[in-house]
Amino acid sequence: MTNKQGLMLSEYDEATHRWGRVWTAAALVALIAVPLLFCLIYGVTPAWGPFWQGAVAIIPMYWAIGLIEVFNYSPMVGSGGTYLAFITGNLANMKVPAAQVTLKKAGVSAASEEGEVLSTIAVAVSSIVTTLILLAGLVLVIPIASLINADPMLRQVFDLSSGHVIPALFGALGVVFISKSWRLAVIPTVLVVALFVLVPASFDAAGILIPVMSVLAVLIARLMYNRNRNRK
Amino acid sequence: MKRKICFIILFVLGQSVWFLVRAVRRGRELGISPKVMRSAAVSSGTFSIVPSVPIVLAMIALAATIGTPLAWIRLSVIGSMSYETIAAGKVLEVTGGDITSSIFASVMWVMTLGIISGPLFNLFGFKRYQKKLIEVGRKDPAWSNMLTDALFMGIIAVMGGQFVAKGIAAFANLGGKTVAADGTVSFSSAAYARLAQSGEAQLLTLLSGVVLMLVFGAVIKLTKAKWLENFALPVSMAGAVLLSIVYHNMFAGVM
Numbered sequence: 001m002t003n004k005q006g007l008m009l010s011e012y013d014e015a016t017h018r019w020g021r022v023w024t025a026a027a028l029v030a031l032i033a034v035p036l037l038f039c040l041i042y043g044v045t046p047a048w049g050p051f052w053q054g055a056v057a058i059i060p061m062y063w064a065i066g067l068i069e070v071f072n073y074s075p076m077v078g079s080g081g082t083y084l085a086f087i088t089g090n091l092a093n094m095k096v097p098a099a100q101v102t103l104k105k106a107g108v109s110a111a112s113e114e115g116e117v118l119s120t121i122a123v124a125v126s127s128i129v130t131t132l133i134l135l136a137g138l139v140l141v142i143p144i145a146s147l148i149n150a151d152p153m154l155r156q157v158f159d160l161s162s163g164h165v166i167p168a169l170f171g172a173l174g175v176v177f178i179s180k181s182w183r184l185a186v187i188p189t190v191l192v193v194a195l196f197v198l199v200p201a202s203f204d205a206a207g208i209l210i211p212v213m214s215v216l217a218v219l220i221a222r223l224m225y226n227r228n229r230n231r232k
Numbered sequence: 233m234k235r236k237i238c239f240i241i242l243f244v245l246g247q248s249v250w251f252l253v254r255a256v257r258r259g260r261e262l263g264i265s266p267k268v269m270r271s272a273a274v275s276s277g278t279f280s281i282v283p284s285v286p287i288v289l290a291m292i293a294l295a296a297t298i299g300t301p302l303a304w305i306r307l308s309v310i311g312s313m314s315y316e317t318i319a320a321g322k323v324l325e326v327t328g329g330d331i332t333s334s335i336f337a338s339v340m341w342v343m344t345l346g347i348i349s350g351p352l353f354n355l356f357g358f359k360r361y362q363k364k365l366i367e368v369g370r371k372d373p374a375w376s377n378m379l380t381d382a383l384f385m386g387i388i389a390v391m392g393g394q395f396v397a398k399g400i401a402a403f404a405n406l407g408g409k410t411v412a413a414d415g416t417v418s419f420s421s422a423a424y425a426r427l428a429q430s431g432e433a434q435l436l437t438l439l440s441g442v443v444l445m446l447v448f449g450a451v452i453k454l455t456k457a458k459w460l461e462n463f464a465l466p467v468s469m470a471g472a473v474l475l476s477i478v479y480h481n482m483f484a485g486v487m
Contacts, residue, residue, distance in 0.1 A: 007363050007366055007367045007370075009363065009366070012254075012258050012261075013362075013366075015254075016254070017358075017359045017362070019250070019254075020354065020358075021354070021355055023247050023250070024351045024354050024355050025355060026243075027243070027247075027351060028348060028351055028352070028355070030239075030240075030243065031344055031347075031348065032344060032348075034340060034344065035337060035340035035341045035344050038336075038337060038340060039337050042333060044333045044334055044336075044337045045334060045337070046334055046337040046338040046341055047332070047334040047335050047337070047338045048338075050335055050338045051338035051341055051342060054338060054339070054342035055341075055342050055345065055346075058342055058346040059342075059345060059346050062346040062347060062349065063346070063349040064349075065349075066347065066348070066349030066350035066353070067349050067350065067353055069350055070350050070353050070354065070358060070361070071361065072383060072386065073383075074358065074361065074362065074365070075365050075379065075380050075383055076380050076383055076384055079358070079359075079362045080251050080254070080255060082354065082358060082362070083251070083354055083358075084247060084248060084251050086350045086351050086354055087244075087247065087351060088244055088247075088248070090283075090287060092387050092391060093283055093391075094280055094283045094284070094287075096384065096387060097279070097387075098276040098279050098280055099276070100380075100384050101275055101276070101279055101465060102272045102275050102276050105271065105272075105275055105461070106268055106271075106272060109369060109373060109376050109377045109380060110369075110380055111365055111366055111368065111369025111370070111373075111376045111380075112369060112373070113262055114259075114262060114264055116255075116258075117255045117256075117258050117259040117262065117264060117269070118255075118259075118264075118268070118269070118272045120251050120252070120254070120255035121252060121255050121256065121259075121269060121272045121273050121276070122272055122273075122275075122276035123251075123276075124248040124249070124251045124252035124255065125248075125252065125272075125273045125276045125277045125280070126276050126277070126279070126280040127244060127247075127248040128245060128248045128249070128252070128277075129276075129277050129280040129281060129284060130280060130284040130287060131241060131244050131245055131248070133281065133284040133285070133287075133288055134241075134284070134287070134288050134291060135241060136288075137288035137289075137291065137292065138237070153477065153480055153481065154477075156430065156480060157473065157476055157477055157480055158285060158286050158289045159286065159289075162429065162430060163286060164430075164433060164434060164437045164472075164473055164476035164479075164480070165282060165283060165285065165286045165469075165473055166283075166286075166391065166395075167392075167395040167434045167435070167437040167438040167441065167472070167476075168282070168437050168438070168440070168441045168468075168469045168470075168471075168472030168473045168476065169282065169283055169441070169469050170388060170391045170392035170395070170438065170441070171392070171437065171438040171439060171440065171441020171442045171445070171468075171472055172441035172442070172444065172445040172464075172465050172468035172469050172472065173388065173392075173441075173465065174388055174392045174438075174441070174442060175441075175442050175445040175446060175449070176445070176465070177381070177384060177385070177388055178388065180381070181378075181381050181382075181385070184378075184381060184382050184385045185385050185388060185389060188385055188386060188389035188390075188393075189388070189389040189392065189393045189396075190393075191389075192389050192390050192393035192394065192397070193393045193396045193397045193400070195397075196393070196394060196397030196398070196401075196427060197397050197400050197401060197406070197427075200401065200406070200421070200423040200424045200426065200427040201423045203394065203397075203398075203423075203426065203427050206390055206394055209390045210386050210387055210390045210391075211386065212386070213385070213386035213389045213390050214382065214383045214384075214385070214386025214387070215386070216386070217382035217383070217385040217386050217389070218379060218382040218383060220382065221378045221379065221381070221382035224378075225374070225375055225378055
């Protein structure tokens with residue numbers, strides 16, 4: 001249904017945005033409260049020199065990344081999923097794949113009403129599972145920490161940024177999605193591999209490459225789509 | 233301190249349960265079968281177990297430097313290990329690593345202000361963007377499906393492709409690694425040495441994930457055991473992580 005201002009959202013979608021904003025605002029308040037309360041309670045003034053130096057180095061880049069991430073990831077997790085995932089984090093390594101696996105299994109798109117429901121369920125369950133495992137981790141924090149610290153091999157295997165869980169995840173996940181639409185995957189993957197191998201310093205910019213490759217894959221998809229339509 | 237952590241846990245769980253319950257109710261209204269919804273929850277839940285483990289371990293590591301409550305907030309509410317480490321590092325670079333309470337406050341402010349653009353956008357602009365997406369989805373569902381697939385390919389290409397590149401760099405010794413007679417290891421290129429770090433084991437782990445998943449696929453096809461589908465991803469991931477211990481040991485001495 002559309003009117004002059006465009007599409008009319010269902011009552012459920014309107015409520016999702018309303019409550020999504022309430023939860024987001026609450027999370028932002030909670031996030032900002034941490035440094036604010038620390039400064040107020042302990043009467044501490046931030047060291048402004050290091051603050052500005054850090055802020056100038058971090059904020060412009062990460063603000064840009066944060067915005068691009070919403071544009072890039074939200075079509076894959078739906079609106080409820082977006083509000084949830086952008087508070088609980090870990091998008092590329094968990095929430096987005098979790099939602100995509102679920103939607104693929106059900107054979108629905110994230111933009112459909114059914115997809116909205118299923119992706120929200122997927123992201124919510126994923127967040128709950130992580131929190132429960134974090135909770136278990138907290139209870140077991142001392143035994144686990146000492147076990148991992150005592151064993152450099154385990155520390156390396158489970159390292160979040162340079163360990164072996166992420167390659168295991170994307171190996172298994174790659175089969176599911178590349179087999180479905182390998183033509184979209186070939187060029188971006190080959191380009192990424194070539195770029196890293198030829199310009200090894202670009203490895204530090206891996207995060208920024210995700211939206212670039214997404215856009216490239218979308219362009220390839222559009223070309224394929226137009227060609228198929230013209231054939232019909 | 234415990235109260236702060238309890239608050240964060242309740243906040244994250246509360247928000248997730250809230251959205252979950254709403255979605256299930258809406259699903260019933262739309263006539264989605266409970267079986268489909270249960271299967272969505274099971275597949276996402278089992279999928280999320282293995283990738284959660286490094287997040288927990290990162291929290292433990294981060295807790296050692298910035299304290300448990302802050303580590304909890306930073307890793308369970310938004311944020312990621314690499315971001316937190318970079319943000320904290322940028323501030324500490326200036327101070328030469330000395331941590332006083334004012335510097336700690338500066339680190340916290342930079343970490344907090346740097347990460348909030350996504351949620352801020354969600355607060356003010358996301359609804360309009362989402363409307364556009366739904367419009368596209370209704371007008372042309374085939375294109376909308378292809379668009380999401382293509383966007384996801386960006387993640388797969390970079391996150392998966394990086395380990396292929398790392399493996400190539402490691403196996404082809406692009407870092408120009410030499411081991412002197414006394415056992416000292418040196419590299420002719422620091423950038424390649426960084427790229428190649430753990431590259432052998434990571435590439436083999438990636439390939440193990442691929443092979444295990446293919447084996448699962450073949451078994452499911454042959455035996456028609458549909459129930460196995462839920463386990464294919466998590467078990468392949470866990471299997472590849474276990475195998476990575478073997479690869480790590482094979483190449484640990486080489487690095």
